[in-house]
Amino acid sequence: MDRMDTALREFFGDAVVLGGRAHRLVPRLVGGPVTLEKLAGRFRIEATDRGVTRLYPGRGVLAESARARRHAAQAVEELGEYLAGRRAFFSVDVDLAGVAPFQARVLAEAGRIPFGETESYAELARRIGRPRAARAVGNALGANPVPVIVPCHRVIRGDGSWGHYAFGGEMKTRLLALERATPALVGCASTRIVCRRGCPHEQRVGEANRVVFASVPDARSVGYRACRACRPDAAA
Secondary structure, three states: OOHHHHHHHHHHOOOOOOOOHHHHHHHHHOOOOOOOHHHHHHEEEEEEOOEEEEEEEOOOEEOOOHHHHHHHHHHHHHHHHHHOOOOOOOOOOEOOOOOOHHHHHHHHHHOOOOOOOOEEHHHHHHHOOOOOOHHHHHHHHHOOOOEOOEOHHHEEOOOOOOOOOOOOHHHHHHHHHHHHHOOOEEEEOOOOEEEEOOOHHHHOOOHHHEEEEOOHHHHHHOOOEEOOOOOOOOOO
């Protein structure tokens, strides 16, 4: 059992008391350890022509143009699939034009943390070339305007504890547990192609032909090739 598995076990065994509107959503709506699908309709999404700009507790979308509405609709669909354990990545465009350059850089790096994995604030600070800026990195992630889609929940403290999360510690716990329970890569036994979970091609694979892989090299070792649409070999 690794550090994250231990932390998940400890968190699920504790009663979590959270305050604030966003935090109250989780205890009221989540029915089980990784049952998050009910939350999909409880977020409001804002978008521009360039992509999603905000995601926060609420309902509906705020998108003025047809293109912005398409981004919002895609975000709603992908968020629902992710929370249901049917998607391991987001392909919807995100518009971070309204955030400061440092925060945009931090969020971009957070987006490269692989599905189901975690990284510390200090590690992320080193990756952006600011090894002494772990606290600033934490502040930038805490103000993430598009949580979940930009996976700031995958960043934790160096001691293995969760740290601050806009939607609360229980939500962060459940998102990480969901990712641990969801296969990131699924192959098709008939086509010998491996996809990221949520790829349109993967979604068409019948249950009898589904093969779960831990990595692209594992899939290649038994004769599978990477999907050209979702490109799992190029994913973070």
